[in-house]
Amino acid sequence: VQLQASGGGLVQAGGSLKLSCAASGRTAGTYHMGWFRQAPGKEREFVAAIDWSGRSTYYADSVKGRSTISRDNAKNTVYLQMNSLKPEDTAVYYCAYERGSMLTMVRHPSGVDYWGKGTLVTVSS
Numbered sequence: 001v002q003l004q005a006s007g008g009g010l011v012q013a014g015g016s017l018k019l020s021c022a023a024s025g026r027t028a029g030t031y032h033m034g035w036f037r038q039a040p041g042k043e044r045e046f047v048a049a050i051d052w053s054g055r056s057t058y059y060a061d062s063v064k065g066r067s068t069i070s071r072d073n074a075k076n077t078v079y080l081q082m083n084s085l086k087p088e089d090t091a092v093y094y095c096a097y098e099r100g101s102m103l104t105m106v107r108h109p110s111g112v113d114y115w116g117k118g119t120l121v122t123v124s125s
Helices: 102-107
Strands: 002-006 009-012 017-024 032-038 045-050 057-059 067-072 077-082 091-098 119-124
Touching: 002 091, 017 032, 017 091, 017 119, 032 067, 032 077, 032 102, 045 067, 045 077, 045 102, 057 067, 057 102, 091 102
Parallel strands: 009 119
Antiparallel strands: 002 017, 017 077, 032 045, 032 091, 045 057, 067 077, 091 119
């Protein structure tokens, strides 16, 4: 499975961005997807996750209320709409693909099945 993330860029504080991550390859079957981020000098942290059906979502407290994760299974694509961006949102954003438990993906990202290469989000103050 290959994951291609896009949509990052430079935005002013208070602005919005929509990230996309398209999965290709052996994507048959059910799988959950998520977004993580890593800021310079910090560890990778969870941002948002969505289950295979799209009916269940989970957010980090730091982005809750400002971000929405969604997916289009016909396109094998997951999205992250981020609003009211803050300088502390600056990071490389990675998408994740997981066939097992969504909560396991959230709590133990080291075991994620596949990672995308990341897309850089820079929020200026």
